[in-house]
Structure formats: structure tokens, C-alpha cells
Amino acid sequence: MLIxxxxxxxEGTVVDVEAAHHAAHLASAKEVGIDLSYEEALVRLxxxxxxxxxxxxxxxxxxxxxxxxxxxxxxxxxxxxYYRENLAGTAISARPGFFGFLKTVxxxxxxxxxxxxxxxxxAGRLLEGSxxxxxxxRDSIILREHVKRLKPAPDVFLKTASIMGxxxxxxxxxxxxxxxxxxxxxxxxxxxxxxxxxxxxxxGALVDAGACRVxxxxxxxxVPALIENLS
Numbered sequence: 001m002l003i004x005x006x007x008x009x010x011e012g013t014v015v016d017v018e019a020a021h022h023a024a025h026l027a028s029a030k031e032v033g034i035d036l037s038y039e040e041a042l043v044r045l046x047x048x049x050x051x052x053x054x055x056x057x058x059x060x061x062x063x064x065x066x067x068x069x070x071x072x073x074x075x076x077x078x079x080x081x082y083y084r085e086n087l088a089g090t091a092i093s094a095r096p097g098f099f100g101f102l103k104t105v106x107x108x109x110x111x112x113x114x115x116x117x118x119x120x121x122x123a124g125r126l127l128e129g130s131x132x133x134x135x136x137x138r139d140s141i142i143l144r145e146h147v148k149r150l151k152p153a154p155d156v157f158l159k160t161a162s163i164m165g166x167x168x169x170x171x172x173x174x175x176x177x178x179x180x181x182x183x184x185x186x187x188x189x190x191x192x193x194x195x196x197x198x199x200x201x202x203x204g205a206l207v208d209a210g211a212c213r214v215x216x217x218x219x220x221x222x223v224p225a226l227i228e229n230l231s
Contacts, residue, residue: 002231004170006105007160007189010116012050012176014098015126018196020090022048024082029058031078032070042201049195049202050177052117052150055079092129097218102135104223114141115160115173117150139163152182157189172230178209185210190230194218 012018022038025048029036041048045057058079059072105112114136116123123143127133140163147155154168161168173184173191184191193206193214203214212230215221 001167001169003110003172003190003227005111005113005161005164005166005172007113007115007157007164007171007173007184009173009175009177009180009194010114010118010123010126012196013174013180013194014094014114014132015092015130016095016196017087017090017092017126018049018176020083020086021051023086024079025054025058027082028055028075028079029061032058032062032075033066033068034058034062042197042199047179049197049205050179087125092126094130094132095218097220099131099135101218101221101223108224108227110227111164111166112136112140113160113164115156116142117144117147117156119144151177151179152186154183154187157184157187161187161189172227175206175211178205181206181209181211192226 008014022041025045026036026038026041036044044061045054047054047057055076056072058075059070062068062070102112118126120143127141142156142159142163146159149155157171157173158168161171164171168188171187171189173189174194175181175184175191176193176195181191181193191211193203193211195202195206195214195216198216206214213226
């Protein structure tokens with residue numbers, strides 16, 4: 001089917017705040033007695049890249065190693081605390097080339113939307129700080145509060161297709177995480193990987209999840225050729 005709309009995940013895919021997330025995961029893990037390097041976290045925490053629910057992975061690891069009576073909810077709260085601290089010192093901006101990509105897409109009369117599981121309060125800061133609200137109306141943005149099931153369930157991308165007025169099969173989704181790619185595929189859409197962490201394992205995970213293409217920079221994408229090829 002002809003691609004008539006594109007949905008973008010927010011965190012990582014468009015706005016790179018992954019370093020703040022990663023540092024928060026490592027800090028909360030260390031606080032409860034799991035001292036991991038970045039490389040170790042990539043291997044031992046399945047949802048370290050893209051999440052969500054990394055606190056559950058930390059809790060599972062904690063109980064497997066030390067049998068401590070610490071709840072996963074406590075780890076989540078501490079992770080959120082560290083993330084807010086980290087974000088306060090993080091420059092918020094769209095990834096290089098994204099706005100040029102968006103301009104080209106709109107010039108082709110292709111609809112756009114954002115489909116993210118970021119909560120509204122947190123997403124608001126990212127959308128405003130990055131300037132995305134100058135390019136996306138709030139009625140074209142789907143966030144965590146708008147869906148019942150989280151990725152890899154298809155809910156978020158079924159909703160983005162709906163608000164763009166298209167069949168999900170006419171939708172192309174850009175995602176940085178395997179769970180996001182799986183959600184797009186489950187919705188019936190095609191998915192393109194746009195990872196922040198560039199290494200074989202993360203790229204391979206996106207391909208294994210069903211990504212039909214993987215790009216590392218918005219500036220490297222030939223938009224008309226991509227849409228024609230995937231149509």
C-alpha cells in the first residue's frame with residue numbers, strides 16, 4: 001500500500017535523552033546494590049535500550065543475585081528521581097536533520113504524528129524544549145495516557161494511524177527500540193529503525209524485531225526514495 005502517513009516515536013528516535021535515561025538506570029541499580037557498567041547493562045538488562053520497565057529488569061537481577069526485599073516500584077521511583085535530576089542538566093533538542101526530514105515529508109503531502117509511551121508531563125518538556133510543538137499540533141500526538149496497552153502491543157500506532165485518517169498498513173513508523181518496532185508491526189505498519197546506540201547488537205535487535213530499514217542519522221535518508229520503495 002502507498003505510504004500516506006508517518007508516525008514517530010519521541011524519546012530516542014526524535015529527541016535524544018537516552019544518556020539521561022541510561023545514567024538513571026545505572027544509578028538506581030547501584031543504590032540497591034547492583035553495580036553495573038554501561039556495557040554490562042546492555043547485556044544484563046533486556047530493556048536497557050528503549051525500555052520501558054527497566055526497573056523490573058533491575059529488580060529481577062537483584063533478587064536473582066542477592067534475594068533482597070526491595071520492591072520493583074521502589075526502584076522505579078528512584079530511577080525517575082535520577083532521571084529528573086539528569087534531565088535538568090541535559091540540552092533538549094531534536095536529533096540533527098529531523099526538521100529537514102519533516103519538511104521534506106510534508107512537501108510530499110504525507111501526514112505525520114507522534115506515537116510515544118512517554119507520560120504527558122515528561123513529554124511536554126521534551127516537546128516544548130525541542131521545538132516540536134511548533135511542528136506538531138497536540139491533536140497529532142499520542143502519549144502514554146491515551147492508550148491502554150503499552151508497546152509491544154499495537155495500541156499507540158493504531159491510534160496514530162487513526163488520527164491521521166489512514167489505514168495502519170499505509171503508515172510508516174520510525175522507532176529506536178525493538179519493542180517499538182514490534183508494536184508497529186503488530187499494528188500492521190512498516191517500521192524503520194532509528195537507533196541512538198550504534199552497535200551490532202542493538203541494530204540486530206531492531207532487524208530481528210521486524211525493522212525493514214535501519215538508519216543512524218535523519219540526514220542520510222532519501223525520503224522520496226524510501227517512501228516509494230516501501231510503498
